[in-house]
Amino acid sequence: MSPVVAHSPALSKLSQSRWPHRLAAALLGLTFPLIWIGSLVTTTQAGMAVPDWPNTYGYNLFLYPWQTWLWGPWDLLIEHGHRLLASAVGLLTIALAVALFCLDGRRWIRWLGIVAVVGVIGQGVLGGMRVLLDDRTLAKLHGCAGPAFFALCVALWVCTSMWWTNAKRRPTTGGLERLTLITALLSYVQLVLGAQVRHIALGARPDVFQMLVVMHLALALVLLAHVTVLVVRTVHHRRDQPALVRPAMLLGVLMTVQVGLGLATWVVKYGSPAWLADWGWAAGYTVAADSMLQAMTVTAHVATGSLILAVALVLALRCWRLADWGRQAAVAGSATLLGVTT
Amino acid sequence: MMKANSSWFWARCGLSGTLLGMLLLGLTGCGEAPPARFRLNMVEMVSSEMSRDQQIGIANVLTAAFGTPDEPFAMAEAELDLKKLKAAAGAVASDQLGNEVGLYRRHCAHCHGISGDGAGPTAAFLNPYPRDYRQGVYKFKSTERVARPTRDDLRRVLVEGVPGTAMPSFRLLPDHQLDALIEYVIYLSMRGELEQRLVAETFDLDEGERIDQLPEVAEITKEVVAEIGEKWAQASDLVINPDADLAPPTDRSPAELAVSIAAGRELFHGERAACVKCHGTTALGDGETTDFDDWNKRLFKLSESKPDLDLAELGALPVRTIRPRNLRQGIYRGGRRPLDIYRRIHAGINGSPMPGSAKASPDAAVGLAAEEIWNLVDYVQSLPFDSLSLPPEQLVAPKRERL
Structure with missing residues (x-):
């Protein structure tokens, strides 16, 4: 059994109340559907279904006739729905920040709560400006900021948990902690690249899109390799820590699903690749524009990307929380894998 | 030592992140969003x-x-x-x-x-x-x-x-x-x-x-x-409407259909229709595969005549050859009705090397008569059901023998 080190006595005083963690969990529970719906807005190009902001067709956002919203056109349904859900996320973020301020003694997490409030307001303003200016670059930034805010919610959720408070430091394995962090960073970079592909300007040259897609694919391969190594090493080095093994396994599953969704996204958008053209199924396949299958596949690919970032971040935060950098765990041999030395 | 390593690691992360961010911004353009405008050719x-x-x-x-x-x-x-x-x-x-x-x-x-x-x-x-x-x-x-x-x-x-x-x-x-x-x-x-x-x-x-x-x-x-x-x-005045009297009846017997298919097969492999030139003797689309459609042919000729011209810089896509259709798959991009296939054979496919095969007038010496085009339609439509088109396990004789 590896030696363990308790955290400083100050830690035991932290997070006495469970409310911040509950609110953070609720925030996560609302933010993920918000990312789905936001992604659906982009997929179905419904962003300009409501031309004003912060009002909806002149009504206060919350007073817009619900019958018109629910039984109106699809684009209006999801764009206004996206705004309502975003407002709920904003209010919950404020509630969480207040709860952190009142119930959590840690100064840095109070600041993190304030950052979340600033972030959610900033994201809302960005979305509003995207509508008012009908600007594709702002839409791209809005699409990149969404997962970043989701990651912040994940961080708040992890850091307010009992596990975080009670965690005992373990000798570091060296590479594992860095690997988790790099995987989380790469997941976000991949999301940003995906947003560039998705929001490509209509006047862009074909070779720009081609380069972005190639980069997105190349990074997907790198990420796949990273996640594979991460799962193997987490299971190997931290098998006695279900709080690490579970997210690592989940990350592996999500990554596999995501690769499948990525391929499916291409097929439902652009048909089968040319090298499959001679296969009977591919030769006769016709893409169905604006179908529910197309919308949901593309949206699921985007949302799963955010989920991968979230799980990678959970793993990274927990790994770093456990790491006692003063001591190195005894590891049989030394190997270099993807530039990470154990 | 570990602390120093850790600082170095964070510095590297920061530097890499900054460089990557700059790369992404450079690739996609910060606030580029060019206004929608028509481009000149x-x-x-x-x-x-x-x-x-x-x-x-x-x-x-x-x-x-x-x-x-x-x-x-x-x-x-x-x-x-x-x-x-x-x-x-x-x-x-x-x-x-x-x-x-x-x-x-x-x-x-x-x-x-x-x-x-x-x-x-x-x-x-x-x-x-x-x-x-x-x-x-x-x-x-x-x-x-x-x-x-x-x-x-x-x-x-x-x-x-x-x-x-x-x-x-x-x-x-x-x-x-x-x-x-x-x-x-x-x-x-x-x-x-x-x-x-x-x-x-x-x-x-x-x-x-x-x-x-x-x-x-x-x-x-x-x-x-x-x-x-x-x-x-x-x-709308130039729509190809085949003469209804010359179209095959819908209640043909299997024997009549077989005769028409055989005639179509002769034409397909013969010199008058010369379908095999591009579609290949197997009809798998493996005949002439080095030709271009009109759009690519124009670019190819330009690149030959003016090798200094940077076509990509002018907005042209890389030149590609065109692939003749594999007729054994039963996939017809212009429509699968007999009438659609008739029109493809009659007028060819504009912009592609597929030529029109119909006679310019009923008395013309070259070209195919309407009946012959219908024979070809029957043959083309029979190809996906031909034994050569079946999966290997269902084959009863070697391909060469059946050809």
């Missing part, structure tokens, strides 16, 4: 040695005749419905009643491009490339080879899509949206055709003269647009 401009000044002259005439992507305009001579054009043009938006505008940018522009040049952002990945509308040349239609397609032809492609390609089926769009898209596609074609004619007209001008500064520019433009509009208006 730069391949035509440069290959025809149009000066910058002359290009501006042509662009001015085009804007006067057809407006901009946000504010389309059509001269009366074009016979286009401006209301439909306005629904298809502009930025994507919708209202509380579900009325949508910007349909072309929503559904088409990412592949076909804002100008309809077939070079939208996604085009380089697609095979075949998206259609370049600017020549008014369309492959899958019911009309004679060089005739424009009818609106119904364009509607059929929109509704059915083109199997095996990235062209989707827009079956889920309401009729009025399909109508608007069809009108806009014709609009882009007409605009592109006018552009080509203006290049030709400018070519004949004296050095330094600009077409938009000629006193008679309005008359020239009206005349050319009227000519182009006339071609589109005439399309």
